[in-house]
Amino acid sequence: MTESSTVTPDPATSAGSGHPRSRMPSRAGRRRGAGRIGQVHPVVALLWLAPALALILGVVLYPAIKLFDASRGEYSITGLRKGDAGWGNYVKVLEHPDLGTVLRNTVIWVVAVVAITIVLSLALAQFLSKSFPGRRFVRWAVIIPWAASLVITSQLFVLLYDYNYGIINHVLQGLGLIDQPIDFLGNDSWTMFSMVVVGVFVSLPFTIFVFIAGLGAIPDDVMEAATVDGASPWQRYWNITLPLMRPALMIATVLNVIYVFNSFPIIYTLNDRNPGYAHDTTITFMYKLAFKSQEHDVGMSAAAGIFNVVLILVVVGIYLKIINWREETSR
Amino acid sequence: MTSTKKSAVVAGLAIAGLALGACGGGTGAGTTAGASGGSGQEVKTIKLVAAEYSKDHTKAFWDAFAKTYKDKTGYTLEVQVVSWDNIDQQSSTMIQNNQAPDILNLNAYASYAKDGLLYDSDAVLPAAVKSDILDTFVKYGTYQGKFYGFPDLSSARAFFYNKTLFKQAGINEPPKTWTELEADAKKITALGNGNVGYALPLGPEESQGEFSMWLFNNGGTWKDGDKWTINSDKNVETLTFLKKLADEKLTQNNPARTNRADAFDLFKSGKAGMVIGFSPLAGALDQDKKVDYGVAPFPTNDGSESKTFGVTDYLMAFKKPGNEKAVKAFYDLYYQPDQVNTFIKAEGFLPVTKTGVQQFQSDPKLKVYLDTLPNAQLTPTDDPTWDKVKLAVQQNLGGGINGSPKATLDKLQQTAENGG
Incomplete structure (x- = not known):
């Protein structure tokens, strides 16, 4: 496998600078002469690292410490800290009667949105990387759901789904497919489905563009060689395109899992009419614990927040483990 | 080499993603640079x-x-x-x-x-x-x-009714009792064309407000002196009546999951016969000039003098x-x-x-x-417990429409007695 400098989307590379950057110089340095790196004065090195360090300290570490601190406190409904709660908040979260439902919703939400997004994006990226008249406009159009604020998109879908005036029900009824309107957001059997549709809709643009870039990075000569050897289109796709797309697939999956897991506005907006936690994921659960539910407890919510971070780290860790394992065994 | 490098990249991305997520979550914390003065x-x-x-x-x-x-x-x-x-x-x-x-x-x-x-x-x-x-x-x-x-x-809340729909359904004056209200709702719903008799919002936005109006007009209370009375017989009777309205399809679809704003929208579009409103709704209706509406005291269960929820x-x-x-x-x-x-x-x-x-x-x-x-009667805002009970009511009251009114109110009573 070529190391093909993974198709990293720009914002991510620059934001995640901590790790990759610190490794790059050692490779580049070796080419030029290994000794030089060590000769930089530590103060100078620190100066160069300062922005990144400040970012990590200010944006990651400080809030994390505050969050942990809050999770160990006992808070009044007003937000006033009344004392230390020890691990009490964690116990309360774990003993919450709706935790099971919330976790199940989270799994369904993340797996469904990411899986459907990936499959659809693979197809759409294939289509958008072919040249056809007006391709540029179609590509622009695809970006729009990404560019629009999630709250606005969600609110728009609330209108589309509406029971009384929603255009979706209007069209379905007009076509004679249904007699009665469907209560997309209020009927328990439809709510999750309706939210997943929106989740996929907003995740598509980013994923499609990652895949378009991935497709563009596949060398033409490999394809040509395969064609000359008489491989059918399906064989070419399965044995060449997909394996070469693996870095892109991996990035798209990991980032989408994180984004979708952390997605707040879609679920919060589409689910706001439903009482209780029947359709909440761990993220909206955390918010409701702090501000909407009868618990109204900042400490408990912070504890739930800690669980969220641990959960996503574990999930991503497991995923990477599986990917590496596959790579090792495929050699 | 390749794989370790790649996982380093991905780990970096993962951390960046989390950090960005964290940013999005914490709103407003830093915006309150206030005028907290020096001591004394x-x-x-x-x-x-x-x-x-x-x-x-x-x-x-x-x-x-x-x-x-x-x-x-x-x-x-x-x-x-x-x-x-x-x-x-x-x-x-x-x-x-x-x-x-x-x-x-x-x-x-x-x-x-x-x-x-x-x-x-x-x-x-x-x-x-x-x-x-x-x-x-x-x-x-x-x-x-x-x-x-x-x-x-x-x-203060009052009873809003759509005069046009009332006329079409052959109703001459707004109902004085709940029995009349139910009968009127039936007539309006029977008009068809998507018209609903009574717009009942028991979704999490404001369900305590809607329910307060009903229970006060059945002689019920949330709290009597120092005692919580959420699951009193009167209140169970009230919620059971609301469930009946919903079961008979005299309300809009899914009242347990309709927020107040949506119920108001329904009334503003002229499709709802009756709704509990307040002066800002009247203002909006006057501005739209689309619905010919009347305002009346809210009907009581037994026809006694109407009470309002303030x-x-x-x-x-x-x-x-x-x-x-x-x-x-x-x-x-x-x-x-x-x-x-x-x-x-x-x-x-x-x-x-x-x-x-x-x-x-x-x-x-x-x-x-x-x-x-x-x-006007208010909810027990002078009791700190109410601040939590209110949230519990908002989140759970709708359950009484789809399930058992008594069990729902029993549970809320228990929440209140345990101090929220």
Whole structure:
């Protein structure tokens, strides 16, 4: 496998600078002469690292410490800290009667949105990387759901789904497919489905563009060689395109899992009419614990927040483990 | 090599993603650089966090108010207007970070009084103002014998009906009893064409408001003296009646999951025969001029005299070193008839003072509310437990429509008795 400098989307590379950057110089340095790196004065090195360090300290570490601190406190409904709660908040979260439902919703939400997004994006990226008249406009159009604020998109879908005036029900009824309107957001059997549709809709643009870039990075000569050897289109796709797309697939999956897991506005907006936690994921659960539910407890919510971070780290860790394992065994 | 490098990249991305996620989550924490003054010294600048009642009027009023306040007293008032969606979260964050404003405008106060954060009326409210505030509101603003919850404005609910639909269905006058209401709802629903008899919002936005109106008009209460009465026979009867309306399809689809705003929209579109509304809804209807509507007292179960459900919001004063005088000057100015009543009129709500009631009397449209206002029943806002019970009601009351009314109310009663 070529190391093909993974198709990293720009914002991510620059934001995640901590790790990759610190490794790059050692490779580049070796080419030029290994000794030089060590000769930089530590103060100078620190100066160069300062922005990144400040970012990590200010944006990651400080809030994390505050969050942990809050999770160990006992808070009044007003937000006033009344004392230390020890691990009490964690116990309360774990003993919450709706935790099971919330976790199940989270799994369904993340797996469904990411899986459907990936499959659809693979197809759409294939289509958008072919040249056809007006391709540029179609590509622009695809970006729009990404560019629009999630709250606005969600609110728009609330209108589309509406029971009384929603255009979706209007069209379905007009076509004679249904007699009665469907209560997309209020009927328990439809709510999750309706939210997943929106989740996929907003995740598509980013994923499609990652895949378009991935497709563009596949060398033409490999394809040509395969064609000359008489491989059918399906064989070419399965044995060449997909394996070469693996870095892109991996990035798209990991980032989408994180984004979708952390997605707040879609679920919060589409689910706001439903009482209780029947359709909440761990993220909206955390918010409701702090501000909407009868618990109204900042400490408990912070504890739930800690669980969220641990959960996503574990999930991503497991995923990477599986990917590496596959790579090792495929050699 | 390849694989370790790649996983390093991905790990970096993962961390970046989490960090970005964390950024998105924490709103507003840093925006409250406040005017917390030095200890003991008199504060010259105080901060008001006000709720946004309307885009057009709230900020305009408070900005003008701050100017007058500065001219008259020499103190500076920093105004921050926050939407209702966020104000709870923002105020909680401010207090958590020890950056409470000097004055906070919110729909609850008792928990803050319980936490010892507030000035009571003896410290910051001029005596003349206190005696001018309507007795009902003083009563519900008093926690453990002291008056903390100073009302900024009030509203009272009333029964709205669509005259056009009533005429089409052959109904001559608004119902006086629940039996009549049910019969009327049947006639309106029978008109077909998507018309619903009664728009019943029991979704999490405001279900305690809707239910209060019903239960007060069945002689029920949330709390009687020191005892919670959420699952009293009267209240179970009330919720059972609402369930019946829903089961007979006389309401809009899925009332347990309809928020108040959606019910209002339905009424504004002319598709709902009846709804519980308040003066801002009337304002919106007058502006649209689409629906010919009438306002009447809410029907009672047995035909006895109608009661109304009143709501006030509060302007509460936080104890902070050296801000007492400035805060007192604030209330002195706010409760001047030309200030408070101007604000209330612009926002389309109801007065909180006796002078205000007199001044508003001249408006015939407000008569139906003003007559009932002095005797309005409120939810037990003077009990800090209610602040949590209210949330429990919002989240769970709808369950009584799809499931058992008695079990739902029993559970809420238990929540209240356990202290929320």
